[in-house]
Amino acid sequence: MNLQQFRMWHTLSLTLALVSIVLLCPGVNCSKILVVPLDGSHWLNMEIILRRLHSRGHEITVLRSLKSWYIPENSTIYTSINVRMLEDEEDLEVYNRLLLDVIECRKKSHFVRSFCQQYLITKLFSKGHGMLADSAALLLDDPVFMQKMHDAKFDLMLTDPAFPVGVILGRFLKLPVVFNVRWINNGESHFTMAPSPASYVPVSGTELSDQMDFADRVKNVLFYIYSQIEQHFYISPAYSDVFKRHFPPGTDLLSLELSADIWLVRADFVFEFPRPTMPNVVYIGGFQSQEPAPLSGDLKTFVESSGDHGIIVMSLGTFVSALPRETTEAIAAAFAELPQKVIWRFIGEPPASLGNNTLLVKWLPQKDLLGHPKTRAFVAHGGTNGMYEAIYHAVPVIGLPLLFDQFDNVHRLKARGAARVVEAYSLTKENFLEAVKDVVENLSYRENVQRLSRLHRDTPVTPMDTGIFWIEYAIRNKGAAHLQPAGYSLPWYSYFCLDVAAFLSAILVTVVWFSVFCCRIICCRRSKTKLKGE
Structure with a gap:
């Protein structure tokens, strides 16, 4: 083989190698992804994403319950690790019993029934979040499991944050976090991470549209207040012990969720009502839809x-x-x-x-x-x-x-x-x-x-391809902190500019008081001068 033939062979070999890498894992180095899914129907759409990621060469590890309802232990697209999850404590009969209670609630007036069924869900969720907090604590307290997680050197956490075990674990491991999300904690995901004016954005559970009359807005505001009470007094406290023992002071559930790099929201504004959003939110509503296969x-x-x-x-x-x-x-x-x-x-x-x-x-x-x-x-x-x-x-x-x-x-x-x-x-x-x-x-x-x-x-890119791009974007760039709004780190009184309003109010009160004081002095002097003249 002469020098020219060797160079041609070498060039061809490199070209074939590069083509193989691109075809195997296009656009991003083949990565290790840790997945904490939610069971039931949520798993059905998560699995579709995992199949596409696997086809692109990514190595996937899924945490599942040993008593999982739908997530198989053995799979050709991922490696599974059995851990304690909510499914270890519950069964599907819980939801059948809840259905009968909800049907009773639906017999009440339109205004009352929404609050009735939301209260039933609050009771269910408050118990469930206690179990999930215990599950998260068991993982973080297990030195063998945590060493295994650290040694695996994952590149990304992909999770459904409706149950926040994946959120907690991903942030503890300091991984970039991508959410496959529609529901989170106690409502629709936008209410956690985007401005949500109650005047035209219906709160989850109200059964309202974005065209509200006065009575509808009253109901919407009351539901919003209820959801805040539920979040801060029923859900967040369940995780306080985990955060005290494993995270820096001041950490809470919402702060961890808001630190997620990308939110893949299973929504499309063809279906949802238009509303404010955020730059790190990507919409993939309907990504699981596929062309039909022939019946047989x-x-x-x-x-x-x-x-x-x-x-x-x-x-x-x-x-x-x-x-x-x-x-x-x-x-x-x-x-x-x-x-x-x-x-x-x-x-x-x-x-x-x-x-x-x-x-x-x-x-x-x-x-x-x-x-x-x-x-x-x-x-x-x-x-x-x-x-x-x-x-x-x-x-x-x-x-x-x-x-x-x-x-x-x-x-x-x-x-x-x-x-x-x-x-x-x-x-x-x-x-x-x-x-x-x-x-x-x-x-x-x-x-x-x-x-x-x-x-x-009518979209330039399919929702599935959009979702895969942003997952790999977070891997390539080790997160997407530049897309997170500064408002996430502000205390609530600064976010709503209540401190500014208080400052300006104080100035206004001071100016008015000083003006009144000056007027009284001037008036008193004039009165004294007039009396002396008389």
């Missing part, structure tokens, strides 16, 4: 047999396994009178009133059914994932909200003219049948959701 087997046969009438899809999510028996019987009886075929994700004893047009399944390929041209409507509980999939595939919704944010979600879609809302506590065969027929037959619902779908899809 009995499901394909059932759907194709629906003819021109099409099908209706019903699913109530992952947490709640069943509605009260009388409710499911009413739903089944209403479905039986429809010309459409119905595919219903259902767990439990089949309703006695089930019609021949209804197929019960324990699992269904939701995206494939919603994306099928024969789908006419989606009966859903209002989970975020389902709402964005309905928007993505342009399917109008009959909302049957049950817990947590579901009431707000379906009311957002209702405000856009793309959904009807029915209540579990008052549901009858007649009113449910009327709602379904209205959504299927009234073209305005489909036209409105088609418009939302066009807007949602």
Whole structure:
């Protein structure tokens, strides 16, 4: 081999090596990412992100509970470590019992019922945050585990901060932190990190839109005050002992959360109401939505047999396994009178009133059914994932909200003219049948959701690619402190300029007092001069 051939071979080898590195892990060195997810439906969208990160060559470690509901211990895309989490103390029956209590709350007046169900959630969360604080303490107090974390030399913490174990661990390890977030502590994430004027930004749980009259604004302000009380008197104190023992003085839960480098917020303003935001917030709402795959087997046969009438899809999510028996019987009886075929994700004893047009399944390929041209409507509980999939595939919704944010979600879609809302506590065969027929037959619902779908899809970069870019951005730059507003570090009285207002008020009072004092002296002198003259 002569010198020229050697140089050509050497150049080709280097080129192939560089191409291999770029293809394996484009745009960033292959990194080690520590992930603390939330179980249930939150895990479903976290797993989608992890699969994309794994395909780009990143090494992923996931902390999970040994009794995890949905997070598998063995996976081809990550290595798992079993730790104590909330799932060790709870089971899915907790949410079924909560559902029955919420249904009772919904029977009260519109103003009262929101506070009633929020109080139920407060009780649940106050207990849950105590358990989560214990879980965080166990991790930080375990020298073997913590040494393992330090020795792994992770480049990033990716976590869902609805449960803050990942927030605490990530900051203790001094890692850049990226949130995959919509809900945090006691409400929607924006209320933690962005200005939220109560005059037009509805507080989580109020079921209000951004068009509020005076009574709505009263309710919104009261809910905001309640949420602050919940945060500062029920949630934050649960972690005080952990912070005293492991963090610098003055550390609290909110300060750790606000120090996150990037917030990947699962929201899109096609669905959310416009509101103030922050420079380190990236919107990835609907990132989990995908094009449908062809149906197969009995499901394909059932759907194709629906003819021109099409099908209706019903699913109530992952947490709640069943509605009260009388409710499911009413739903089944209403479905039986429809010309459409119905595919219903259902767990439990089949309703006695089930019609021949209804197929019960324990699992269904939701995206494939919603994306099928024969789908006419989606009966859903209002989970975020389902709402964005309905928007993505342009399917109008009959909302049957049950817990947590579901009431707000379906009311957002209702405000856009793309959904009807029915209540579990008052549901009858007649009113449910009327709602379904209205959504299927009234073209305005489909036209409105088609418009939302066009807007949602009209982006230069997909939400998934946007999210992956900013995760790798935080890795490349070892965080994104330059995007964090200075207001996060201000005390509350400085943030609201109350100290400035007090200072200016003091000056004004001093000037007024001095003016009055001078006027009194001048008036007294004139009075004395006048009396002497007389």
